[in-house]
Amino acid sequence: MKARFSINSRNLPTLFTLGLFVIMFAVGSLSFPGFLSPQNFLNLFIDNSYLLILGVGMTFVIISGGIDLSVGSVLAFSTMLSSSLLEKSHWDPLLVIPVVLLAGVALGLFMGYIIQAFDLPPFIITLAGLYLARGLCYVVSIDTIGISNQFWQDAAHAQWNVIGQNFISPSVVIGAVVVIAGVFISRSTKFGRTVYAIGGNEQSAILMGLPVARTKVMIYGLSGFCSALAGIVFTFYTLSGYALNGKGMEMDAIATVVIGGTLLTGGVGGVFGTVFGVLVYGTIQILIVFQGTLNSWWTRIAIGFLVFLFCLLQRVFESRKVGKAKKPEAKVPAKSPS
Amino acid sequence: MSDKAPIVEMRKISKTFPGVRALSDVDFRLYMGEVHAIMGQNGAGKSTLVKVLTGVYKQDSGEVLLEGKPIKPDSPLAAQKLGINTVYQEVNLCLNLSVAENIFIGKEPMKLGRIDWKTMNRKAAEVLARLNITVDVTRTLSSYSIAVQQMVAIARVLDSSAKVLILDEPTSSLDDSEVEQLFKVIRKLRDEGLAILFITHFLDQTYQISDRITILKNGDFVGEYKTDQLPRIELITKMLGKELSEFSYSTNNEDKAKASAKARKDISAVLQVKNLGLEGSIEPFDLDLYQGDVLGLAGLLGSGRTETARLLFGIDSADQGDIFIKGKKSSISSPRHAMMAGIGFCSEDRKNEGIFAELSIRENIILALQARRGVLKYISMKKQLEIAEDLIKSLGIKTPSAASEAKQLSGGNQQKVMLARWLATNPIVLILDEPTRGIDVGAKLEIMEQILNLSREGLGVIFISSEFEEVLRCSTKISVLKDKAMIAELNGEEMTESGIMRTIAGGR
Numbered sequence: 001m002k003a004r005f006s007i008n009s010r011n012l013p014t015l016f017t018l019g020l021f022v023i024m025f026a027v028g029s030l031s032f033p034g035f036l037s038p039q040n041f042l043n044l045f046i047d048n049s050y051l052l053i054l055g056v057g058m059t060f061v062i063i064s065g066g067i068d069l070s071v072g073s074v075l076a077f078s079t080m081l082s083s084s085l086l087e088k089s090h091w092d093p094l095l096v097i098p099v100v101l102l103a104g105v106a107l108g109l110f111m112g113y114i115i116q117a118f119d120l121p122p123f124i125i126t127l128a129g130l131y132l133a134r135g136l137c138y139v140v141s142i143d144t145i146g147i148s149n150q151f152w153q154d155a156a157h158a159q160w161n162v163i164g165q166n167f168i169s170p171s172v173v174i175g176a177v178v179v180i181a182g183v184f185i186s187r188s189t190k191f192g193r194t195v196y197a198i199g200g201n202e203q204s205a206i207l208m209g210l211p212v213a214r215t216k217v218m219i220y221g222l223s224g225f226c227s228a229l230a231g232i233v234f235t236f237y238t239l240s241g242y243a244l245n246g247k248g249m250e251m252d253a254i255a256t257v258v259i260g261g262t263l264l265t266g267g268v269g270g271v272f273g274t275v276f277g278v279l280v281y282g283t284i285q286i287l288i289v290f291q292g293t294l295n296s297w298w299t300r301i302a303i304g305f306l307v308f309l310f311c312l313l314q315r316v317f318e319s320r321k322v323g324k325a326k327k328p329e330a331k332v333p334a335k336s337p338s
Numbered sequence: 339m340s341d342k343a344p345i346v347e348m349r350k351i352s353k354t355f356p357g358v359r360a361l362s363d364v365d366f367r368l369y370m371g372e373v374h375a376i377m378g379q380n381g382a383g384k385s386t387l388v389k390v391l392t393g394v395y396k397q398d399s400g401e402v403l404l405e406g407k408p409i410k411p412d413s414p415l416a417a418q419k420l421g422i423n424t425v426y427q428e429v430n431l432c433l434n435l436s437v438a439e440n441i442f443i444g445k446e447p448m449k450l451g452r453i454d455w456k457t458m459n460r461k462a463a464e465v466l467a468r469l470n471i472t473v474d475v476t477r478t479l480s481s482y483s484i485a486v487q488q489m490v491a492i493a494r495v496l497d498s499s500a501k502v503l504i505l506d507e508p509t510s511s512l513d514d515s516e517v518e519q520l521f522k523v524i525r526k527l528r529d530e531g532l533a534i535l536f537i538t539h540f541l542d543q544t545y546q547i548s549d550r551i552t553i554l555k556n557g558d559f560v561g562e563y564k565t566d567q568l569p570r571i572e573l574i575t576k577m578l579g580k581e582l583s584e585f586s587y588s589t590n591n592e593d594k595a596k597a598s599a600k601a602r603k604d605i606s607a608v609l610q611v612k613n614l615g616l617e618g619s620i621e622p623f624d625l626d627l628y629q630g631d632v633l634g635l636a637g638l639l640g641s642g643r644t645e646t647a648r649l650l651f652g653i654d655s656a657d658q659g660d661i662f663i664k665g666k667k668s669s670i671s672s673p674r675h676a677m678m679a680g681i682g683f684c685s686e687d688r689k690n691e692g693i694f695a696e697l698s699i700r701e702n703i704i705l706a707l708q709a710r711r712g713v714l715k716y717i718s719m720k721k722q723l724e725i726a727e728d729l730i731k732s733l734g735i736k737t738p739s740a741a742s743e744a745k746q747l748s749g750g751n752q753q754k755v756m757l758a759r760w761l762a763t764n765p766i767v768l769i770l771d772e773p774t775r776g777i778d779v780g781a782k783l784e785i786m787e788q789i790l791n792l793s794r795e796g797l798g799v800i801f802i803s804s805e806f807e808e809v810l811r812c813s814t815k816i817s818v819l820k821d822k823a824m825i826a827e828l829n830g831e832e833m834t835e836s837g838i839m840r841t842i843a844g845g846r
Contacts, residue, residue: 188452193435193443200432207430208494209415210444267434 012317013261013310014273020306021276024283032290038166044282046168049175050075050230050237051281054253055260055274056182057226062257063186064219065199065266066122070111070129071227072249074104076242077133078231083145083241086152093151101228107133108224112217126220130250137243145241156236171233178226182271195219199266255307256281263314280306343406345370345533346391346422346502351400353386360386363400364559366552368502373524373534375548375565379577379639379804382554384537388504391535392424393417404501423495427507429487431494433480438462440479441494465493469523485516489523496527503527504535509543510640511618521547539640540821541570541842555579570843577638578806578839606665608798609681609767611650614659620645622659623824625817627767627798632789634813635802636838641819643802644686647769650800651683652676663766677710682760686772686802688749692756695745699737700726702744702755707762729758733788750781757788767798774808786812806835818842 029036045052054071061068078100085091085099111129115122147153159167186192194215197205206212235241260277262269284302288294346368353361361383368374376384389395391402393411401408404420411417414424431440438459439446447457462475471489479487488508495503505524509517524547528534536548544551544565551568553560553576560576607626615622620642627633635643648654650661652670661668663679670676676683685691694702703726708717717725726740733754737747744755753773760768770789774782789812793799801812809816816828818841826841 184452188455190444190446190453193439193446193453196435197432197443200434201430204430204432207414208432208444209418267432 013268013314014270014276016313017259017261017273017276017280021279021283024280024287028283028287028290035286035290038163040286042162042166042168042172043286044279045172045175047285048278048282049169049171050234051249051252051256052175052275052278053178053226053230053233054249055256055278056178056271057223057230058250058253058257059182059260059262059269059271059274060186060192060195060219061122061223062254062262062264063199063266063269064195064216065202066115066216066219067126067254067264068108068111068129068220068223068227069123069126069250070107070133071223071230071253072246072251073130073133073137074107074224074227075231075234075246075249076137076244077107077140078104078228079235079238079241079245080137080140080145080243081241082232082235083147084140086147086149087145088141093149097232100232101225104224104226104228104231105221106224108227109217109221111224112220115220116213116216122220134243140243141241142243147235147239147241152235152239156239169236171236174229174233178229179271179275186271191215191218196267199268201267252281252303255303259303259306259310261310261314264311342369344368345405347403347406348387348391349401349403351387351390351397351402353383353390353395353397359557361390361397361554361557364554364557365562366391366559367562368533368535369550370501370533371528371531372549373528373536373547374550374552375536375538375544376552376554377544377573377577378554378560381556382577383557384554386557387554388424388506388535388537391417392422392504418495419499421499421501422504423500423502424504424506425488425491425495425508427510429484429491431479431487431491433487434478436476437466437473437479437482437490438475440490441465441475445497462493465496466490468496469493469526470519483516484511485513485519488512488520492523492527500532502533502535504537506537507539508536509538509540513617517543539638541573541638542821544573545570553577571839574638574839574843607662608664609650610662610665612660612662614649614656614661616645616649616654616656616658619654619822620649621823623817625824627800629796629798630793631815632793632799632801632813634809634816635800635819636806636809636816637819638842639804640822641842642822642824643804643819644771645822646819646824647683647771647800647802650676650767650769651681653683674709677706677763680764680766682706682763682765682768684753684756684760684768684770684773686775688752688756688775693744693752695743697744698741699730699735699744699747699755700740703729703740703758703762706759710763725762726758729761733758733761734784748777748781750777750785753777753781753785754788757785761792765797767800768792769800769802771802772804773801774803774805782808806838809838810835 054075058068058071081103082096082100085096086093107129111125114120115125155170158170161167186195194205194210194212197208197210198212198215202212234245256277257274258264259280260269260273260275262273281303285299288296288298344367348364348366350363350365351361352363364383364387366387376387378384386395390397393413393416396412403409409420411420411422435443441462442458447454447461449457459475466473466475466489469489469492471486473482473486479490492503508520512520524534538544548565550562551565551573552562553573555577607628609625609627611623611625613622613624623646625633635646637643645654649656652672652675655671661670668679670679673683700722704717704722711717723740730737730740735751735754735758737751744752747755773785786808789799789801801809803809810833813833816833816838817824818826818828818838820842828837828841
């Protein structure tokens with residue numbers, strides 16, 4: 001009995017988010033006619049796939065005990081870079097995509113290297129990355145760059161039918177692939193498990209002989225990759241590059257990860273949770289749209305409230321767990337015995 | 339056993355740190371299939387020796403041989419690769435991962451490019467079964483006790499390449515039954531041929547588990563002995579570096595005892611402690627301190643002296659028992675409470691926990707008083723100077739002025755400043771943890787003189803020192819600690835060095 005509870009307890013925050021999503025969707029369905037439809041559900045993924053992709057990268061960063069504030073700016077930079085390469089330099093789309101992704105990875109690895117090599121707080125270094133990438137956007141162009149490239153146009157307008165007349169977009173497929181890859185990496189690769197170990201106790205991870213330094217750098221590289229990919233997906237919506245894209249989006253990404261049950265202190269959480277975090281986020285948005293009279297800023301208020309709630313829940317959850325474990329406080333830092 | 343070649347041999351190891359010779363020409367041999375304990379007082383060089391073996395430090399001279407071949411590990415990881423594994427007191431694992439993962443992370447069984455969780459869980463259960471542990475290996479490590487966590491840490495290093503297992507204070511956080519369980523595992527591993535180096539402060543445990551003991555003192559090699567041929571009293575005398583016959587009676591302690599007995603009739607206890615204890619820190623103890631008493635706490639390293647002080651001053655919160663100050667029950671759950679109740683505490687770690695090196699002597703002295711009165715009740719500069727000058731004079735602090743920075747003072751004078759800080763608050767009880775550590779002989783005598791003066795003026799003093807001589811010189815009575823418990827109180831004629839040592843050796 002005790003054992004069963006405990007296995008579940010690891011997934012408890014995620015289950016809570018799932019429950020929250022189901023309740024919110026049910027409330028919407030009961031309150032608004034037309035809310036409960038397969039397409040409305042699929043729209044959640046269509047409208048938020050870029051956020052989902054950012055969230056997957058951010059999940060790894062946060063599980064490792066770090067934070068990446070640069071993701072919104074890197075997303076903006078990759079919209080600028082791809083639109084500029086496509087429209088001004090007339091590059092082939094199949095070349096643009098890898099170049100943009102590489103740029104994101106390079107920036108992420110660079111930040112990761114600085115964080116690791118000089119033992120600097122991720123908060124500050126990725127804040128610097130935030131400014132750097134945002135500034136680079138204006139180096140590419142001050143004005144909006146519209147994208148008329150055929151490949152992009154196709155990607156933007158394609159609708160693939162699933163379940164009857166309901167459709168998804170290519171972005172959804174990309175998002176799904178990223179989620180599946182994220183789940184696989186986090187659960188079944190040495191890299192993924194090392195990320196958890198670092199988040200649990202970095203010093204122990206080093207003493208256990210894990211490649212902590214390399215992994216930490218790679219985590220930010222992975223987040224950079226996700227940011228760049230999210231930028232490309234973002235241009236599938238907007239068909240333009242604009243230097244002010246994704247302002248404050250790093251906070252949305254962090255919020256969805258936290259709502260998804262990943263601990264900001266690191267070590268606990270997962271990619272699946274983030275998927276539900278994004279779904280909750282999206283549902284709040286469409287609830288407000290359906291409601292009609294509320295300003296869209298209410299989304300922010302609702303998200304803010306949820307983040308508070310989840311942090312509180314995590315604390316309650318943690319203290320319960322500590323209470324269960326056998327008296328860790330007996331290990332008083334008795335310092336060097338006399 | 340000794341006809342075989344040792345698996346680890348350390349020859350003439352020397353290591354000097356700035357200002358300290360931590361090890362000089364120390365020899366150490368470890369055989370397969372034995373449990374070897376290293377014993378020594380504070381500063382004996384135990385941990386330095388182990389750290390040389392595990393690659394944390396590099397020796398200045400001497401060599402380390404593993405299976406006859408010289409090795410030079412430059413990090414704990416390098417030592418691990420050679421088969422020298424260490425399990426520390428604070429378990430170095432990841433509490434957020436599952437038990438199985440903690441055993442296998444970094445060397446997970448893989449299948450088709452992915453971690454083979456099924457095999458990993460099965461293997462983990464097998465390894466733990468070898469240690470007589472059955473737990474659900476898929477649960478997170480945080481859901482298990484420290485004892486199980488330690489077993490998991492041992493299981494982690496127990497793969498085929500492990501030759502040497504170093505257990506660094508593994509029993510400090512365990513209760514008796516857990517210790518027994520750990521010992522069973524240690525014996526089993528020993529019988530399977532592993533060489534085990536066991537580090538502990540617990541005398542009883544050393545005798546229970548070890549086959550051989552190496553004793554160090556002040557960085558020197560004292561000797562290597564078979565445990566069953568080394569009586570406890572001899573072990574203690576060797577650790578302290580004296581022969582029993584050399585011990586002299588401390589002077590005039592009969593007078594002291596008489597004085598305190600006489601005083602007791604008309605003076606009430608200033609501090610009484612009933613059944614105070616904290617699991618994992620110190621076993622419940624009683625204590626009576628009368629006005630003018632100097633209670634010495636005597637015991638070996640790790641016996642629980644500092645832990646006692648930490649409980650009394652509220653740094654650690656007791657999980658049972660009561661404290662009475664002047665007959666009134668007081669709940670002391672933080673140093674602030676203790677201070678308000680009239681207890682002062684000079685920490686053994688003067689540099690980090692006591693003196694504020696950058697502040698002036700006056701500021702250092704006023705600190706506790708100001709804290710006690712609250713930030714709002716400012717003490718005028720004139721008054722501050724008055725108090726500081728007064729104490730500087732009465733304690734004989736050698737300084738050009740009260741405005742000098744504390745860091746310019748010698749260790750002994752810094753210690754007096756600490757004393758002055760607490761005296762400024764007019765305490766009822768003063769706890770001094772190793773007040774004479776790291777200061778020269780003259781200053782030691784002065785400090786002890788001051789302590790006696792203070793007690794004559796009616797202060798209750800608790801005096802902690804690892805030097806039995808000092809405890810004897812200062813104290814009117816002595817509580818002897820051993821293995822985290824107060825085992826006896828010595829009065830009058832019992833108060834001799836050999837008396838203390840016999841008490842400790844006598845077992846519980």
